[in-house]
Amino acid sequence: MTRILAVAANTFRETVRERVLYNLVFFAILMTLAGLLVRQLSIRQDEKIIKDIGLASMELFGTLIAVFIGVGLVSKEIERRSLFPLLAKPLGRGEFFLGKFLGLAFTLLVNTGVMTAGLYLTLGATGAPLDAGLLRAIYPILLSLLLVVAVAMFFSTVTSSALAAVCTVGVVVGGRYADVIRNMREVLPSAPPWVVSALYNAVPNFRNFDFKDRVVYGDPVPGDVLLWVTLYAVLYVGLVLLGGLLVFRQRDFQ
Amino acid sequence: MRKRSPLPLTAAATLVALVAGVAWAQARIDARLGSFRAQDEVLYLWSGEHVRRLVPGFEALAADLYWLRTVQYFGGQRLFSRNKRFELLRPLIEITVALDPRLEIAYRYGAVFLSESPPVGAGRPREGVTVLEEGTKALPGSWRLRQDLGFFHFLYLRDAETASRILMEAAEIPGAAFWLRSLAADILGKSGDRESARRMWRQMHEQAEEGILKANAAVQLQILDALDQADRLTAAAAAFERHAGHRAGSLAELRASVLARGPVVDPAGVPFQYDVVTGRVSVSRASPLWRPGWGPPEGGR
Numbered sequence: 001m002t003r004i005l006a007v008a009a010n011t012f013r014e015t016v017r018e019r020v021l022y023n024l025v026f027f028a029i030l031m032t033l034a035g036l037l038v039r040q041l042s043i044r045q046d047e048k049i050i051k052d053i054g055l056a057s058m059e060l061f062g063t064l065i066a067v068f069i070g071v072g073l074v075s076k077e078i079e080r081r082s083l084f085p086l087l088a089k090p091l092g093r094g095e096f097f098l099g100k101f102l103g104l105a106f107t108l109l110v111n112t113g114v115m116t117a118g119l120y121l122t123l124g125a126t127g128a129p130l131d132a133g134l135l136r137a138i139y140p141i142l143l144s145l146l147l148v149v150a151v152a153m154f155f156s157t158v159t160s161s162a163l164a165a166v167c168t169v170g171v172v173v174g175g176r177y178a179d180v181i182r183n184m185r186e187v188l189p190s191a192p193p194w195v196v197s198a199l200y201n202a203v204p205n206f207r208n209f210d211f212k213d214r215v216v217y218g219d220p221v222p223g224d225v226l227l228w229v230t231l232y233a234v235l236y237v238g239l240v241l242l243g244g245l246l247v248f249r250q251r252d253f254q
Numbered sequence: 255m256r257k258r259s260p261l262p263l264t265a266a267a268t269l270v271a272l273v274a275g276v277a278w279a280q281a282r283i284d285a286r287l288g289s290f291r292a293q294d295e296v297l298y299l300w301s302g303e304h305v306r307r308l309v310p311g312f313e314a315l316a317a318d319l320y321w322l323r324t325v326q327y328f329g330g331q332r333l334f335s336r337n338k339r340f341e342l343l344r345p346l347i348e349i350t351v352a353l354d355p356r357l358e359i360a361y362r363y364g365a366v367f368l369s370e371s372p373p374v375g376a377g378r379p380r381e382g383v384t385v386l387e388e389g390t391k392a393l394p395g396s397w398r399l400r401q402d403l404g405f406f407h408f409l410y411l412r413d414a415e416t417a418s419r420i421l422m423e424a425a426e427i428p429g430a431a432f433w434l435r436s437l438a439a440d441i442l443g444k445s446g447d448r449e450s451a452r453r454m455w456r457q458m459h460e461q462a463e464e465g466i467l468k469a470n471a472a473v474q475l476q477i478l479d480a481l482d483q484a485d486r487l488t489a490a491a492a493a494f495e496r497h498a499g500h501r502a503g504s505l506a507e508l509r510a511s512v513l514a515r516g517p518v519v520d521p522a523g524v525p526f527q528y529d530v531v532t533g534r535v536s537v538s539r540a541s542p543l544w545r546p547g548w549g550p551p552e553g554g555r
Contacts (some may be wrong), residue, residue, distance in 0.1 A: 070314075134510045205283075213295055228279055228282045228283045231275075232283060242272065243269070
């Protein structure tokens with residue numbers, strides 16, 4: 001466990017140095033400017049627009065960070081050959097892999113925290129109430145980012161960084177439309193139910209994590225739904241990480 | 255390099271358990287939030303133009319996705335999905351056609367299900383006509399859309415004059431069907447005329463591809479047949495009363511006499527409803543061919 005945490009801490013330091021902070025600064029500026037701009041342009045909709053922009057930016061920037069840093073976590077160590085001395089130490093491949101995931105997960109947690117603070121600051125600056133309900137949309141966004149990292153790490157163990165990034169983006173976009181697969185039999189009744197079900201469950205359903213509109217409009221997000229979504233994320237992250245780890249363990253580094 | 259061991263049994267078992275767990279958790283989420291939550295979420299969107307600005311360069315693809323979701327929710331090959339929220343239909347259609355204004359089927363589909371009476375449709379024929387008007391503006395060269403606009407004015411708004419004028423306009427469009435002119439002339443002054451309605455639905459049935467629009471047209475033709483049958487039975491009941499000196503006590507009594515020829519069930523196989531007080535025969539409320547607005551008074555047998 002100590003070794004995993006050591007890898008995680010190191011990964012966190014490494015990722016923070018990877019210009020993630022620049023992204024955050026950019027995000028904060030964008031948010032503030034957007035907030036101040038819409039205040040002038042919109043008619044009594046400024047609070048809604050700030051929330052929309054804030055949550056969407058959080059998801060978009062977070063996903064970009066998760067994809068592009070996630071795919072480089074393992075592959076960069078291989079390309080730079082810094083992996084070999086690490087594995088020569090008493091450090092298992094599993095510990096290395098899990099440590100890398102936890103490191104980036106912590107980075108994303110901090111990232112999301114800063115973005116959340118930026119959103120609340122902008123709301124406060126424009127005189128809008130600080131709606132605690134926003135956290136019910138932000139928490140699932142964080143879960144979805146963890147799933148993106150796991151998917152990115154999985155692909156980075158089986159292919160090059162560039163291709164892994166493309167595949168991860170493909171899975172994330174496809175996962176936003178998982179409902180179309182689920183309801184396929186409504187327009188294609190001859191499709192075997194087991195095929196539809198298998199396809200549906202094979203794609204990580206990123207729509208599960210989207211509560212932005214509900215929260216912005218003040219609609220309830222029940223606690224039990226958040227629990228199920230958390231369970232889904234934990235299980236799917238576990239599945240993808242285990243798959244990635246098994247591939248990583250089998251890889252022959254020459 | 256050392257040789258790696260094959261997939262350990264515990265890892266394989268964990269993988270299987272995780273796959274099952276993911277499917278189970280997803281099923282729970284779907285049960286809690288509904289399978290059609292993507293469709294429900296259109297109510298949060300401002301307008302089709304708003305969505306259009308979000309997907310620059312991918313409007314056609316986004317339109318296809320919204321169209322697919324619309325059909326999945328309101329019925330595609332399957333006939334008339336029930337328990338649907340029809341307030342979602344207009345936004346879904348508006349978003350779809352804002353993204354791809356040339357998607358002709360979306361206007362026709364939206365118009366049919368906005369205009370149809372509940373539970374099949376939203377029962378808002380004015381909105382159905384508006385959707386078709388938007389379609390004819392976006393696709394001025396489509397004689398079929400203009401023809402549908404004329405049909406809908408006649409069938410749902412009972413406005414024969416406007417219907418006739420629009421059908422004449424449709425007939426002017428290059429490639430239009432030859433019979434549009436004669437139909438336009440025939441329906442003038444025949445608002446609600448069943449034979450004209452039958453001609454229109456027959457055309458829509460012939461023009462539609464296999465699927466819900468064709469099925470709907472077929473049901474409409476059955477409804478017209480059912481109304482004709484009900485009228486014949488009502489006339490037979492009147493004849494019975496004249497001959498027997500009293501009103502028939504039930505449809506069975508009417509059927510037993512030679513006056514009522516033909517079945518006493520509608521084309522859907524549901525027995526007609528007979529009002530012993532007025533002697534009027536009508537389509538039963540239990541029939542899938544029943545539509546609001548023609549129900550007999552309570553107490554019919």
